[in-house]
Amino acid sequence: MYLTFSFLSFCHQLQNSDSLDCLERLIDLNNGEGQIFTIDGPLCLKNVQSMFGKLIDVAYTPFHAVLKCGNLSSDVQVFPRPEPVIIDEEIDPVPKFINTELEIVGFIDIADISSPPVLSRHLVLPIALNKEGDDLGAGLTDDLEDENSASQIAGKIPNFCVLLHGSLKVEGMVALVQLGSDWHGMLYSQADSKKKSNLMMSLFEPGVEPLPWLGKTSQLGPISDAKENPYGEEDNKSPFPLQPKSKRSYAQNVTVWIKPSGLQTDVQKILRNARKLPEKTQTFYKELNRLRKAALAFGFLDLLKGVSDMLDRECTLLPDTAHPDAAFQLSHAAAQLKLASTGSSEHAAYDHNIVPLQTDFSGRGSDRL
Structure with missing residues (x-):
């Protein structure tokens, strides 16, 4: 009770002093990223709980979405909640929000995706729902036996999210996921230790070409559409990075x-x-x-x-x-x-090339030039 009273007194003193101005200046120095939560009304435990409730809703509420891949889907929650992205290049920048329906559009080898620049990284966890669409853990009481706990019940239900995590880990691949219009990210397995790993999601920069060495994401396709396997018969040939249409000036021998x-x-x-x-x-x-x-x-x-x-x-x-x-x-x-x-x-003309003279002696042997 003493700790609670001391904390309430501290909040009251902070709110009634000039310290809030200093906090606002810190937010301005952080490019406006951040928010100050204050107590509404008189100082009491109820108002403090209300203030922390707002903080939890803004910063700690999980992001619920549906992860889809073809006919397979899974309800997932993402931690921390993805923040909206504002593209500064636009005349009237509008925040881009991540879709609640995350669709996997393809798979890429880890070696080809390399270590791309990302906006943020998030933990992806499956949600086990009952037939009514409610979370299995919502109605369970604390006095249930261990074998009837929510985690054990959820563990007995097949889940696409678990299948995806295991497949990516074994195959050494990442899944390219559609986050919104011209916005992609990737799902991958990241190991915390030798025995534990998690399904993670990284968000790329919004745009049609977030990773230059992969080209435009809209032009990526399955290997079956290619005339020949770009990875070769022994999987030792990679199609990435894509070769530019015109050779870069700095890549030429001048x-x-x-x-x-x-x-x-x-x-x-x-x-x-x-x-x-x-x-x-x-x-x-x-x-x-x-x-x-x-x-x-x-x-x-x-x-x-x-x-x-x-x-x-x-x-x-x-x-x-x-x-x-x-x-x-x-x-x-x-x-x-x-x-x-x-x-x-x-x-x-600079682009003109001198070609060999065709003679009766040279025949057609110089046509290769």
């Missing part, structure tokens, strides 16, 4: 000439391959196009004219035993570089 030696090395590569034509035709044109693109990007048109003259000179120095196709390819490459060095021809 030609940089900081020192004269770097430029000299690239020109020597072209000359070495030119002297091994036609065996090195593909490599020759690959190096030639790489230098051509870099020269156009830097506006170094004189380089193209210089390399063109060098190829003409190599053509005149070919021995009598050289393959006839070598002279044709060198003359063709030199002419293409001269056109590109003018800067006005269509051959000076």
Whole structure:
């Protein structure tokens, strides 16, 4: 009784002092996340109980939902209660609330989902209901014997939530769950110890592409829809992360000439391959196009004219035993570089590639380029 009275006195003193202003400032510093509960009316035990009842309703009331996967479903409760999410990018942001019907839309390997960024994590527990739809534990009294307890009765009833938890744990997978419009999360098994694990749910950021390496969630589909198994016959090939449609600039090998030696090395590569034509035709044109693109990007048109003259000179120095196709390819490459060095021809376009000259000697062997 002394503790109760002391606590009531503390609440009364806090409410009648300037301490509430300090608490409000703390909430403002926390971006408005939080709430202050005060006693309504005179100080008494009933009003204090009412205040704590409001706190329990807001912060400690479980979130009840129905977990569905096809024709299977289970009533579950989620701890802690998921908070509404506000998307700041919207002009008039409206809080997004999680649906009370959580539908599983697919399953993904743990290795593919990796460790994604999430908004929050929640414990998912099954609820055993009787035929009338009421919680089995609601009408049980404390004097029932152990074998008739709510937990034992619930344990004897098949439950999809328990089946899902065990399956995810054994198969090493996560379930992708629909939380709302363009909003997904994942269900997975998390071990507290070697003998105990729980079914958990993590919420992703709202949006059509919450995890960049998976792409858009609306475009994910079952393996059966694919022409070939993306995981390979031995499950050693993963389709994730998805390859971007266009190669990122920072992922490419960019030609940089900081020192004269770097430029000299690239020109020597072209000359070495030119002297091994036609065996090195593909490599020759690959190096030639790489230098051509870099020269156009830097506006170094004189380089193209210089390399063109060098190829003409190599053509005149070919021995009598050289393959006839070598002279044709060198003359063709030199002419293409001269056109590109003018800067006005269509051959000076950056995306244009110099392709091998089709001759009676080369046949169709260079079409692969």
